[in-house]
Every structure is written in C-alpha cells, then in structure tokens.
Amino acid sequence: MNEIVLNNGITIPQLGLGVFRVKDGEEAYNAVRYALDAGYRHIDTAAAYKNEESVGRAIRDSGIAREDIFVTTKLWTDDVRAGRAKEAYKESLQKLGMNYVDLYLIHWPAVGYEKAWKDLEDMYLEGQMRAIGVSNFHAHHLADILPTARVLPAMDQVESSPSFTNSELLAHIRSLNIQPEAWSPFGGSLDKNVLKDENLLQLAAKYGKSTAQVVLRWHIQQGNVVIPKSIHKERIEENLQVFDFSLSDEDVALISSFNKDIRAGSNPDTFNF
Numbered sequence: 001m002n003e004i005v006l007n008n009g010i011t012i013p014q015l016g017l018g019v020f021r022v023k024d025g026e027e028a029y030n031a032v033r034y035a036l037d038a039g040y041r042h043i044d045t046a047a048a049y050k051n052e053e054s055v056g057r058a059i060r061d062s063g064i065a066r067e068d069i070f071v072t073t074k075l076w077t078d079d080v081r082a083g084r085a086k087e088a089y090k091e092s093l094q095k096l097g098m099n100y101v102d103l104y105l106i107h108w109p110a111v112g113y114e115k116a117w118k119d120l121e122d123m124y125l126e127g128q129m130r131a132i133g134v135s136n137f138h139a140h141h142l143a144d145i146l147p148t149a150r151v152l153p154a155m156d157q158v159e160s161s162p163s164f165t166n167s168e169l170l171a172h173i174r175s176l177n178i179q180p181e182a183w184s185p186f187g188g189s190l191d192k193n194v195l196k197d198e199n200l201l202q203l204a205a206k207y208g209k210s211t212a213q214v215v216l217r218w219h220i221q222q223g224n225v226v227i228p229k230s231i232h233k234e235r236i237e238e239n240l241q242v243f244d245f246s247l248s249d250e251d252v253a254l255i256s257s258f259n260k261d262i263r264a265g266s267n268p269d270t271f272n273f
C-alpha cells in the first residue's frame with residue numbers, strides 16, 4: 001500500500017474504503033471488516049453517512065491497533081450553519097467510540113465555513129485530531145480561508161472520475177500544497193458510473209485487470225488519495241489489488257481525455273443541502 005505524506009508530516013494510505021450510502025448495522029460493519037481483513041488501513045466516513053457507530057465497532061473488533069488505521073470523518077452542513085463544529089466533532093467521536101480521528105473535514109462549504117475552519121483549527125491546535133481539511137472546496141472557497149488560516153488544510157476531498165476529471169481544481173489544490181482526494185472515483189454509486197465504459201473495458205483487457213482497477217490506478221498515478229466504496233467482499237479485495245501494475249503515461253492521459261465534465265454529485269457552488 002502506498003502512503004502519502006500530508007503537509008503536516010503525517011502519512012495516509014493512498015487508498016481507503018469509502019462508506020457513503022452504506023447502511024448502518026451489518027452492512028457497514030461487514031464492509032469495514034472485509035476491508036481491514038483484506039489489508040485496507042484507511043476508512044472514509046462522515047456524520048452524514050449515519051454509520052459511524054458501525055464503522056467504529058468494526059475497527060474495534062478487527063483486533064488491529066487503532067493507531068494503525070487512518071480514520072476520516074466529516075462535519076455536516078447543518079452543523080457548519082449552526083456554528084456547532086466543536087460539539088459535532090465530539091458527537092462523531094462518541095459514535096465512533098474513539099478519542100481522536102486522523103482527519104476531520106468540513107464536508108461542504110455551507111454558509112459559515114470560515115468560522116467552522118477556525119473551530120477546526122482550534123481543535124487541531126489543541127491536539128484533538130491528527131489533521132484537518134476540507135471537502136468540496138473550490139479555489140474561491142480556499143481563497144476565503146487561506147489568508148487568515150493558522151493551519152493549511154491538509155486535504156481537499158473533491159469529486160473526480162474519468163467522466164468528471166476535475167483536473168483544473170486538482171492542479172490548483174496541489175499547487176497550494178494541499179493533498180487532493182478523489183470522491184466517487186468510479187463516477188458514483190448510481191447508474192452513472194464508468195465501470196462498463198467501452199474505452200475502459202478495452203484498457204482493462206490490455207492490462208489484464210478490471211475497469212475498477214484501471215480507474216483506481218489512474219487516480220493513484222496522478223497522486224490522488226482515493227476512496228472507492230463497495231459493500232461486496234470480492235470487490236473490496238479487487239479494489240486493493242492496484243499496486244502490482246502500472247499504466248503507461250499515454251494511457252493515464254488517454255483516460256483523462258475521456259472527461260465529459262459530467263458530475264455524479266452536486267456542484268459545491270449550487271448544492272442545496
């Protein structure tokens with residue numbers, strides 16, 4: 001497993017399991033256990049996914065030391081608007097059954113994100129989590145917080161897939177020494193995802209890999225942290241088998257050229273939740 005060093009010096013496994021739309025209870029518990037058994041050491045959840053309890057229980061039951069697993073959770077928009085970052089973080093920790101997370105993100109730039117960032121900075125500077133960052137922040141959202149920031153966000157988690165490469169934003173994030181992380185790396189859970197795309201199927205045949213593996217490799221070779229979601233044991237295992245082959249530079253560029261600028265999720269400038 002490749003690891004990436006974040007701008008505050010801590011490391012994050014480059015690939016993790018995402019658990020958006022994974023039901024609390026058996027479904028989330030099993031997905032996390034399958035992932036940890038397969039060798040994942042990075043789990044991406046959020047207060048809004050309503051499965052932090054099962055994620056925490058699966059991590060405890062795995063027998064793997066807490067400090068060997070990188071856990072991300074996120075501050076939801078209602079709590080950004082209500083100015084409740086500090087309370088919401090405590091609630092997430094309680095649900096997870098943990099006394100810290102590795103990375104705490106502002107989930108979306110809801111009104112009040114500048115104050116939320118200051119609250120995250122306070123908590124980080126008190127040592128309450130190992131890193132703080134943002135998600136769904138465009139260049140102008142970052143520009144709003146950076147001039148007065150006491151802490152440079154370690155991460156900006158944004159949508160990126162072959163059908164919505166988001167290349168310009170990713171390059172901008174990198175230029176600020178912030179690590180980009182790709183959500184919906186396959187184009188999401190609904191029927192929009194790219195895994196049956198004819199061009200990708202051809203590349204998969206060329207490398208003797210699945211389309212999912214080729215797409216994950218494309219993210220990895222661009223230096224993105226990536227968090228594919230699955231609830232199926234075989235797919236969770238398959239998605240980790242991406243460190244034993246490389247795409248040619250031409251094929252990385254070819255996959256980027258499949259961009260259609262079609263988002264799977266909401267636009268951070270117009271979201272309504």
Ligand SMILES: NC(=O)c1ccc[n+]([C@@H]2O[C@H](COP(=O)([O-])OP(=O)(O)OC[C@H]3O[C@@H](n4cnc5c(N)ncnc54)[C@H](OP(=O)(O)O)[C@@H]3O)[C@@H](O)[C@H]2O)c1
Nearest residue numbers: 018019020183184185186187188189212228229230231235
């Ligand atoms: N920050 C944000 O605002 C934000 C927004 C969206 C997502 N995220 C994060 O990003 C993670 C991933 O994004 P996502 O869940 O939207 O979608 P995704 O990872 O792009 O795609 C997940 C879909 O692909 C399927 N799949 C997974 N592996 C597969 C494989 N090897 N072969 C065939 N199908 C496969 C899954 O089905 P099965 O589960 O049935 O296997 C599911 O339908 C989320 O879970 C979440 O942690 C963050």
